[in-house]
Amino acid sequence: MPVGFPSSAWKRDFRRRLNRWFGKNARELPWRATSDPYLVWVSEIMLQQTQVRTVIPYYERFVEQFPRPSLLAEAAEDDVLRRWEGLGYYRRARQMHKAAKQIVALHGGDFPTDFDSVLALPGVGRYTAGAVLSIALDSRLPIVEANTIRLYSRLLEHRGDVALTASQNRFWEFAESILPRKGCGQFNQALMELGAEICKPKAPICESCPVRMQCPTFAQGMQSEIPAPKRKVAFEDRREAALVIWRDNRILVRRCGDSERWAGLWDFPRFPVAREVGEVTRSQLVNGAKQLMKLRIKPGARILRLRHGVTRYRISLECYEAELVGEEQRTLREDKAIRWLSIDELADTPLNTTGRQLARHISANRIVAEEK
Numbered sequence: 001m002p003v004g005f006p007s008s009a010w011k012r013d014f015r016r017r018l019n020r021w022f023g024k025n026a027r028e029l030p031w032r033a034t035s036d037p038y039l040v041w042v043s044e045i046m047l048q049q050t051q052v053r054t055v056i057p058y059y060e061r062f063v064e065q066f067p068r069p070s071l072l073a074e075a076a077e078d079d080v081l082r083r084w085e086g087l088g089y090y091r092r093a094r095q096m097h098k099a100a101k102q103i104v105a106l107h108g109g110d111f112p113t114d115f116d117s118v119l120a121l122p123g124v125g126r127y128t129a130g131a132v133l134s135i136a137l138d139s140r141l142p143i144v145e146a147n148t149i150r151l152y153s154r155l156l157e158h159r160g161d162v163a164l165t166a167s168q169n170r171f172w173e174f175a176e177s178i179l180p181r182k183g184c185g186q187f188n189q190a191l192m193e194l195g196a197e198i199c200k201p202k203a204p205i206c207e208s209c210p211v212r213m214q215c216p217t218f219a220q221g222m223q224s225e226i227p228a229p230k231r232k233v234a235f236e237d238r239r240e241a242a243l244v245i246w247r248d249n250r251i252l253v254r255r256c257g258d259s260e261r262w263a264g265l266w267d268f269p270r271f272p273v274a275r276e277v278g279e280v281t282r283s284q285l286v287n288g289a290k291q292l293m294k295l296r297i298k299p300g301a302r303i304l305r306l307r308h309g310v311t312r313y314r315i316s317l318e319c320y321e322a323e324l325v326g327e328e329q330r331t332l333r334e335d336k337a338i339r340w341l342s343i344d345e346l347a348d349t350p351l352n353t354t355g356r357q358l359a360r361h362i363s364a365n366r367i368v369a370e371e372k
């Protein structure tokens with residue numbers, strides 16, 4: 001037994017209190033109605049860094065379209081990304097797509113049920129493999145993720161930086177040590193539910209917590225100090241420009257490269273510009289288009305400004321109309337990372353968030369213009 005862990009009696013009491021609380025308070029969630037490991041896996045990937053209420057409609061649409069690994073494997077990447085659009089962290093969707101292909105190639109289309117095979121799937125780490133197999137098949141595997149890290153920190157009165165390897169190792173050992181012999185899927189879900197719903201980062205609802213009498217952090221009133229607060233992110237302002245380039249009622253879009261933000265998604269040609277006030281200058285637009293895609297353009301009017309955040313950047317995106325000049329149109333036709341799309345086709349193409357906002361703006365203004 002590692003030093004500093006509670007006694008066996010403490011653990012028995014903890015399991016009993018937690019299970020009783022979960023029996024009365026578990027939320028009804030669509031993925032809790034299944035023991036299909038594939039569906040549990042879809043929910044677990046979607047829930048990474050994303051809130052439950054955001055995930056529910058995405059999960060329902062996704063599993064309706066891709067109810068089995070083989071259907072996900074056969075789908076075009078654009079279709080998978082379109083289903084994912086708006087959920088963020090698009091790498092998850094691309095890795096799921098790859099994982100589905102691996103499931104078909106190596107496991108005959110059946111989601112694997114042994115830990116090593118699940119762990120070998122793209123985008124799956126120790127937490128996800130443990131969560132899927134314990135929830136779907138009641139395998140006796142521990143879990144450590146954001147909500148439980150906070151809960152374990154407080155139960156263990158762990159004051160160190162939770163991101164350190166030593167801290168992570170401690171949490172995994174603790175998670176393993178408290179597992180019941182049976183019912184691990186329920187138990188793991190109860191831990192996550194308690195972390196998410198009661199043991200919240202700010203102002204945990206200790207008065208409703210079933211294990212408060214066992215919690216040293218509660219006893220000492222240290223909830224705001226444990227876990228140690230993260231360092232504040234230093235935000236950086238950025239300015240970017242996007243171009244709306246028309247040809248025969250079609251608009252130019254480009255596929256974001258594998259090393260770019262939004263890899264695999266489509267977007268309007270977009271590039272950074274200097275952070276100055278007022279309009280982006282013509283030469284900034286001309287040079288930006290040239291550097292991004294070797295495009296020679298004639299800038300037009302600004303049509304929209306969008307503000308949004310990506311990681312630590314607060315971005316002001318200035319959207320301009322532009323025309324191609326010279327011989328560009330011929331060379332562009334041969335590039336697979338470029339498409340000319342009608343407004344209707346844009347609706348079926350996976351775009352990043354600002355790309356979708358801009359596409360909707362163009363569509364709405366076209367309709368208004370045509371009605372005049």
Ligand code: SF4
Nearest residue numbers: 199206209212215218
């Ligand atoms: Fe978290 Fe409060 Fe419960 Fe302790 S008593 S586990 S701090 S909610």
